Amino acid sequence: MTFRRTLLAIIVLGAAGVGAIVSGMWAPKTVQTPKEAQVVTSQVPNTMSRGEYIARMSDCTACHTTDADKPFAGGLAMPLPMGTLYSTNITPDKETGIGNYSLDEFKRVLREGIRQDGSRLYPAMPYTEYTKLSNADIEALYDYFMHTVKPIHQENRHNDIPAVLSMRWPLALWNWMFHTQGAYQVNREESAEWNRGAYLVQGSTHCGTCHTPRGLAMQSVASDETKSGFLGGADLAGWHAFNITHDEKSGIGGWSNQEIVQYLKTGSVPGKAQAAGPMAEAVEHSFQYLSNSDLYAIATYLRSVPGVSDDGASRFEQGSAKAQDVQLRGLPVEQVRKDMPGASLYMGNCSVCHDADGSGSPDGYYPSLYHNSVVGSDKPGNLVQVILHGVKRHTAEGNVMMPAFGEHLSDEEIATLTNFLTATYGQGDAHLKASDIKAYRSLGD
Structure with a gap:
């Protein structure tokens, strides 16, 4: 409004x-x-x-x-x-x-x-x-x-x-x-590689369109690294485009140039992030086709963008392996569904790929749910969107697919599952209700 x-x-x-x-x-x-x-x-x-x-x-x-x-x-x-x-x-x-x-x-x-x-x-x-x-x-x-x-x-x-x-x-x-x-x-004071990266990020790849906050008139609050807030993260149609400034905790300051290039090329850096939604589309249709020299130029430039901090905990370092099967073993199904609904939903829908303890597959194809930027974020929207709509990402490295659980789970069940995941492997209980999930669903209509 x-x-x-x-x-x-x-x-x-x-x-x-x-x-x-x-x-x-x-x-x-x-x-x-x-x-x-x-x-x-x-x-x-x-x-x-x-x-x-x-x-x-x-x-x-x-x-x-x-x-x-x-x-x-x-x-x-x-x-x-x-x-x-x-x-x-x-x-x-x-x-x-x-x-x-x-x-x-x-x-x-x-x-x-x-x-x-x-x-x-x-x-x-x-x-x-x-x-x-x-x-x-x-x-x-x-x-x-x-x-x-x-x-x-x-x-x-x-x-x-x-x-x-x-x-x-x-x-x-x-x-x-x-x-x-x-x-x-x-910028004559910077290298040719830095200028190429700035040209791409500020211009053709238009990273700021999603990753820079907007003002009341929907204008970008910053168009380049000289202005506060540039690439500091923003909400967009139910998704949150994360902070990609050089801040160590809130942004990608802890990433190497190689990791940034790998993410843009494949959409996946095990232990850090996996692309879904609009970012997966950008990887699939755009970034994977860029030359390595252009991708490294982007990485060089991004690592120079002044950090924007939200003073929160790092989304990349949350959680640890926590097995769910042990505590459920031997209990009647109806009791588990009643007393531990989150764990029940997890074991029934997620554990086959992400393992009973949330560690994912050894090769990282099925990502770990701890030390995961989406689960570890204090903004649960991306996690909800992934559960609702799944993940589809096609690159030269192979196809990645996660089913859309929103097709058979109710709003109440998705709220329960999201709250369980963030409490178990992230920063804490997201406190979502069925009405919140209904609102997220409406954004995709």
Whole structure:
């Protein structure tokens, strides 16, 4: 509801000065385009063109592909407090896609968030980050979409947003207040690798879109490492994008560069973290395709981002092996279900993969539930989402799958199981109720 009230406030404020907006007074802040030698994408895998590689970097698939047989044809529903947005067709189809866009018009979308017809995009499209792409990379991306991507004739869906909230002209004011337009500027005091990492994190891979907190108007509170809160963690559609700053306890300051690269490449670092939900999709569709040099550049940059601390206990060091089968052995099933419902649910649903003591499999394919960033977090949302919807992650290293227990467990049972897991292998009882699980379920509808 906060976002809806804020947007209404922007509309009211904009109405007071609408003439200035229409005349173009509210132009976004602009920075000078720098020399691009240190950040332009030059080395790409032999299996793809430079433009395709930049599309992978930018994870265009995540929002614009809903059917694998129709890549980039759009149609993804994005529920927001004010209604539902649908991603658009960005294939080169001349009637329903972007086939009639010129390079300058394509660049304007990425730099300013303005479409060919002059209408403004909601910042659900991360043009606030894509603006940092170099001119050369934008040109390569344009060439890929116009000459390699297959044109698909698929009409765009109309957004399901109340008329009073669907007006786009207030976004001009939003951009004036919160959007700094222009390509990434090289920091001459840092190495080429650091600059490449900063270019990727701040721009094309747009890590801050999920991992940086947002203000009342849904604007990012920080766009780079010079501003407090950058990459300090944020809540997003029922998930929590964790703190990835260099803080030892709250962030990933205890990770090596190799571990960061391994996580981005495979989605798994045994004893630390496993990717699920939106992060699993980012690994599957984007990060696993990046070159090792780019992944190490990202790691180098992330390890330089000033730490953001929440003063809590480290989510990576919680819990220890605790066998559940011993205490249940020989007891009547009905007694166990009544007196130890959490342990009963665990043994019946989780132990076959994660073992009776929560240690997982020796090879780490089935992760340990102690020293686990999701179970050890004081924010139980990700654990609930994983139990509800499972895990699906496909990478060159193999496929990872955990079933969706939300299909056969009730809200009360999932609350009981989550509370048991956090109390047994995490920081403590999450105190969730069935109504909390119902709310989480609704976020996926």
